[in-house]
Amino acid sequence: KDVDVMASPLKPFLTSRPKIPPLPVDFGDRSVHRLHFNECPFPPSPAVTQAIAEAAGRLNHYPDAVWSDLTHAIATEWDWPQDRIICANGSDELLMMTGQLVLGPGDEAVAPGPCFANYPKSAAAQGATLIQVPVRHDGGIDIDATLAAITPRTKLVFVTTPMNPTGTLMQTAEFTRLAREIPDHALLVLDEAYYEFGRFEGGGDHLPALRDRSGPWIVLRTFSKAYALAGLRLGYALCGSEEVRTAFDQVRIGFNVNRLSQAGAAAALTDPGHTAMILENNKRERERMAGALTALWCRVLDSATNFIAAELPCASPTVVSALRAEADIWTQAIAYPGFENFIRISVGGPEDTDALLAAFPGILQRAL
Ligand code: PMP
Structure with missing residues (x-):
């Protein structure tokens, strides 16, 4: 039976569906670099x-x-x-x-x-x-x-x-x-x-x-x-x-x-030492990541959190896709008018930063 969408009580939600498909949360046994949800790279206390x-x-x-x-x-x-x-x-x-x-x-x-x-x-x-x-x-x-x-x-x-x-x-x-x-x-x-x-x-x-x-x-x-x-x-x-x-x-x-x-x-809240370890790792890895991207002509915004936003010298969706396809590094492009060249990358553990810094220069060069 045909459904009259305009008469449906769900109309406001049917017409404002998000255009971007949701990013995956679970990757099964595959070990990927999860830098797309601003999660913590370490298990809890x-x-x-x-x-x-x-x-x-x-x-x-x-x-x-x-x-x-x-x-x-x-x-x-x-x-x-x-x-x-x-x-x-x-x-x-x-x-x-x-x-x-x-x-x-x-x-x-x-x-x-x-x-x-x-x-x-x-x-x-x-x-x-x-x-x-x-x-x-x-x-x-x-x-x-x-x-x-x-x-x-x-x-x-x-x-x-x-x-x-x-x-x-x-x-x-x-x-x-x-x-x-x-x-x-x-x-x-x-x-x-x-x-x-x-x-x-x-x-x-x-x-x-x-x-x-x-x-x-x-x-x-x-x-x-x-x-x-x-x-x-x-x-x-x-x-x-x-x-x-x-x-x-x-x-x-x-x-x-x-x-x-x-x-x-x-x-x-009973284990402040664990939280301190997370905060220290975050600062160290974020600074490594921001320094490397800045050296690659990206404009990295000042970050006081567990991710960075960087303006690339090219459209960011291309870079986001290439990082995913070539290095299993999951990041996000910022979807907002005027932010077409911006990428958001969460801070991970040292091995995530290593993988990003190894893959990023080549991918960026090919995207230019
Ligand atoms: N506010 C902001 C600004 C966030 O970035 C997030 C999660 N990414 C949330 C709220 C939601 O956090 P929670 O996991 O507590 O639902």
């Missing part, structure tokens, strides 16, 4: 594996619906009130919940362009419009243009630091201005998925500026990056007020974080 094994013995019981042990561990780690933390199935879930909470048809959300793929999804799912504000030449968020893009219809503003996909760190003075000048009718979402890397580079703490903000706000962080737990799916939000924290209860499903994830994430 042994403390995590042990905690998960112990929690597995109690899988017949539902998990703690308010994540008590985990929020206690997070509250202690960042000196933040435990009753103003929300945990979720990755910060991805929090991004979707945020849209559900404040957006509806006709509303606007503001985000940098390019930005993380789930910001457009969060807005589109609610029938809202996402206004993307092009980043500066150095990859940083344009503060003036962001503020200028806000209208009376703006209900949500996404700010990312360190920024994905450019890697840049926002200065404290810049963020302070945003926190102060974004009007109270917009929920400010500060996405700090790469916070631990930024801090390791001397990046500032934005919570003091947020405490002075009169309007609503949340900060998003994750265990996916610096704690090597992308597969566990654990993100959390620090909420600016009790009101914001309670509002999230209206849109979230009960038991949204399973028992294994709660136990594993809390255990990750």
Whole structure:
């Protein structure tokens, strides 16, 4: 039977299907260089594996619906009130919940362009419009243009630091201005998925500026990056007020974080030595990669995170395909107008950098 697509209740989603096929997550037995998802190249701390094994013995019981042990561990780690933390199935879930909470048809959300793929999804799912504000030449968020893009219809503003996909760190003075000048009718979402890397580079703490903000706000962080737990799916939000924290209860499903994830994430915070090893490796390998690409006439944006964005002297999709086909190195081209020559490469372990640096010069030369 023919389906009338225009009459379908799925119409908004059928017409806004992503054009780019998703990149693979699993490669079976093949060992490839996974530099396309900003994952951590190392396995998690042994403390995590042990905690998960112990929690597995109690899988017949539902998990703690308010994540008590985990929020206690997070509250202690960042000196933040435990009753103003929300945990979720990755910060991805929090991004979707945020849209559900404040957006509806006709509303606007503001985000940098390019930005993380789930910001457009969060807005589109609610029938809202996402206004993307092009980043500066150095990859940083344009503060003036962001503020200028806000209208009376703006209900949500996404700010990312360190920024994905450019890697840049926002200065404290810049963020302070945003926190102060974004009007109270917009929920400010500060996405700090790469916070631990930024801090390791001397990046500032934005919570003091947020405490002075009169309007609503949340900060998003994750265990996916610096704690090597992308597969566990654990993100959390620090909420600016009790009101914001309670509002999230209206849109979230009960038991949204399973028992294994709660136990594993809390255990990750007990092993700061493991996180320090990850941060040190990341800085060393990122600097090797950035130095080599700069020497090859690429413009590498300043990165304070676990990936670099580089402008190549040619179109990046050709290079991304060749790296994949010739060296099993998986990277991403940045899909955004004006970024046709940009590649995003995650930082891996030393052997990933070695493979990249061996393959890159020849591939680049042939692509020119
Ligand atoms: N925000 C940004 C900016 C990201 O880059 C990512 C993951 N790549 C996320 C959020 C989602 O992270 P999580 O794994 O916690 O869902």
